[in-house]
Amino acid sequence: MADFQTSSHRARWIFTPQELVEKYKEANQRAIEALDKFGATRVEVDIDGTLTYPEPLSGTGGDKHSRAKPLNVDEEKLLRVFYEYKIQDACQAFDFPHKIQATALMYFKRFYLQWSVMQHYPKNIMLTCIYAACKIEENHVSAEELGKGISQDHQMILNNEMIVYQSLDFDLIVYAPYRSVEGFVNDMEDFCQAENGLQMFQLALAALRRSNNAHGVLDFESYLSSVIARQNFLHTLSELLESLDAIDVWIEKHYIPTADELKRIDRKVKSCLDPSSHDKSKKREKKSKHKSKRGSEEAPSGG
C-alpha cells in the first residue's frame, strides 16, 4: 500500500522504546508464570495448527531445584537478535529481494511482541515469517522448497503459519525504508513528501548518513539542509539531526551475542520449552551436528 499515513503499520505498530520494553517484559513474564505453573513454557503447535499449552504440574512434578531456569528479558533479546540475523542470511541464500527480507524481519519482531521465545522457539517462527513474507509480497515459494533450501522441516513452517498471522492481527502489509533509501540515493527531485511516512524517511536518512560517515561522499549536513529547503519540511535541521542521532544511539546499542553466550541461552531456552526432553534433545543435537551445521558454527555471521 502506498499510503503509510493511513496504514495499519502506522496506526498500530509503531511503538516508543518504553512501550517496547513493557511488551517484552510482559511476554517474558507470561512465560515465567507458565514455567512456574506447568514446569514448561512451550506452546505446542500441532500438525493441524492447534495450540497446546503445557500440562499443569502434578504434585509429583519434581522438586524446585531441578526446575528449568527461565530466560530474562536480555537473554530473550539476544536470542531474537541472533535469529534476526539468521533471517537475513536465509533470505540472502535464497536471493530474495530486500522487500521480502524486510517483511520477514518485521513479522518476526512483531510476533515476539506477543510471545516469549520460551513459548515459541524462534528458529521455527523465523522460517514461517520468511515463508509468509514471500506469500504476502507476491513472490510465492512453497514451504517444501523453502524447507529444502535450508534443510528444515517444511511441515513446521506450515504448522506455525496461522499462529503467525494471528499474532500479527492479520496486519500483513508492512513498510520498509528501502524505497526511501532509493529515493534519496537517486536524489529524486520530487521525492514524494506526503507518501512517505516520517519514520521511514528518518530511517532512510539515518542509514545513509551512517554509510556516508564511513565513505565520506558528501557533506551530509549541507545535504540535509538542501533537502529541507526543497521539501518544505515541517522540521528544522536541528530537529532532524536530533532524530537521526536518536536512531544512531539505538543502533550503537545494538549488541550481537557471542557464540558462547548464544549456546548458553539456547540450552536454557530449550530446557524451558520442554524440560523433560532436555536429555533427548541433547542427544538429537549431537546427531544432527553431522547433518546440518550447528553449535558454534551457528554463530552470527554479521558484524
Added chain:
Amino acid sequence: MGDGSGRGSGKSSKPEWLQQYDLLGKIGEGTYGLVFLARIKSNANRGKSIAIKKFKLSKDGDGVSPTAIREIMLLREISHENVVLLVNVHINLVDMSLYLAFDYAEHDLYEIIRHHRDKVNQPINQYTVKSLLWQLLNGLNYLHSNWIMHRDLKPSNILVMGDGDEQGVVKIADFGLARIYQAPLKPLSDNGVVVTIWYRSPELLLGTKHYTSAVDMWAVGCIFAELLTLKPLFQGAEVKATQNPFQLDQLDKIFKVLGHPTPEKWPTLVNLPHWQSDVQHIQGRKYESPGLYNVVHLSPKSPAYDLLSKMLEFDPRKRITAAQALEHEYFRVEPLPGINVFATGQPGAVNYPTRPVDTTADFEGTTLLQPSQLVNSGNAVANNMAGSHGMANRSASRPMHMVGMPRMPTQAMGPYNMASQAGMGGGTNPGGLPLQRGVAPQSHQQQQLRRKDPGPGPTGYNPPQQKRRYG
C-alpha cells in the same frame, strides 16, 4: 498432543465463534468457497445480518489460502464507503480454514440486471444507473489511489445495500484477486490469469506482461454498458484449460463492436505477444464496426456515450482513469447521481427481490473443535473495530427521497483520513453532495458472493481463479 484433541478446547459441535451467530443458510458459492448468511445473536447488534465467507483449503497443501490472505490483508488497510468492510476474521484451526465475516448486502448488480431483463422488462432507471456507476468509480478511485488493483470487477462483485442505514449504497466486493501494484517484485502477469473473460481488457487478452489499473476501468466500461442494455457487452466463449489469458473469441466479440485496433491508435499494440504471434487470426480479420452507440442505444453525442467510449479505449494509456471519469460531464447533467441508488424520486420504484437462501446447506467443517486459548481467540480483526455496530438503527422504513438528496448524516469517517486521497475531496462530487463522507461509519458492509453466473452455453463463465498461479 499430535492429534488435535487439544486440551482446554470446547467440545461443542460448533466452533465457539460460530455460536455468536444464527446461521440461516447458504447464499453463494464460488471457486474460493461458500458464503453463508447469518444473524448476530448478541444484544448489541441483535439480528444484524452478516455474510460469512468460507474459504476452501488451499489445494496444494501449501498452507493458508493466498486468496484469503490477500483479501484479509488488503481489507485490513482500507476503509471507504464504497468498498466492503471486513467485520471479523474467524479461524477454524482444525483444518486451517478461514471465515471472513462481512455485513450483509441484499443486492448486487448481477441480480439487479437480471431482474430488469427477466422480470421487469424495462431498462434500469437512469438515475439508478448513474448513481451505481458514480459510486463504483468513487470506490475504485479510492482503491487506485492506494495502488490497489481489483482485477475481478464484474456485476456480481458489485454489491448494493438493502434496507437500512446504508440503503442503496454501492460496495465493491471480493478482493481475492486484488493486489498492490506499486513497485511489484515480479511482472504482474506472473500472477496468472486475471479478470473474468467478458470483462477482461484487450491488453490482458493480448498477453501483456505488465498492466495497470486501466484493466479495472475496462471492466467498469463493460459493466456500464451492461447496466444500460441489460446484457453483457462482449459475451465471448471461453476456451478452458489454457494457461494464458488469450481468448480469441473474446477479442473477436470486442473487435466486432469497437472495430479493429490499429498501431496508429495504440502504439504499443505491436509489442503485445499475441498480436505478434497470431497474425492470421487477429491481425488478419477485418471488422466492420457497427458502432458502439448502436449496441448500447445511445446517441453518439450524449455524455453517457462519450464516457463509455473513453472507458472502452483500446490503448490502456489513453483509457480514462477513475478520477477523470468522476469529473466527466455525464455526472454533471441531470439526473445527478445520489447516495441511494434506489431513490429515483419517481413513482413506481422497482422492488428488487431478496437473495435466495438455501437453508438446507450444511456449514461444513464446523463440527470440529476450536481452541480457546489463542491470544486473539479467532477474533483478531475485531479489536479495532469494536463499536463498529454501536450505533442505534435508524428507521428502516424506505422514505422516498428527492433525487440526489443525501439520506446520511454527515459524519466523520473512521480512523483514516480519506480527504487526503487524491480525488476524495469535494472536487469529484458532481452535485456537491456529501457523498464521500456522508455514510454512517457503522455500516461499511458487505457480503461476498460469486454465484455461478450463467455463461453462454457450455463454454461457460467461471471465474478464472482456479488458474491462478503464484510465484
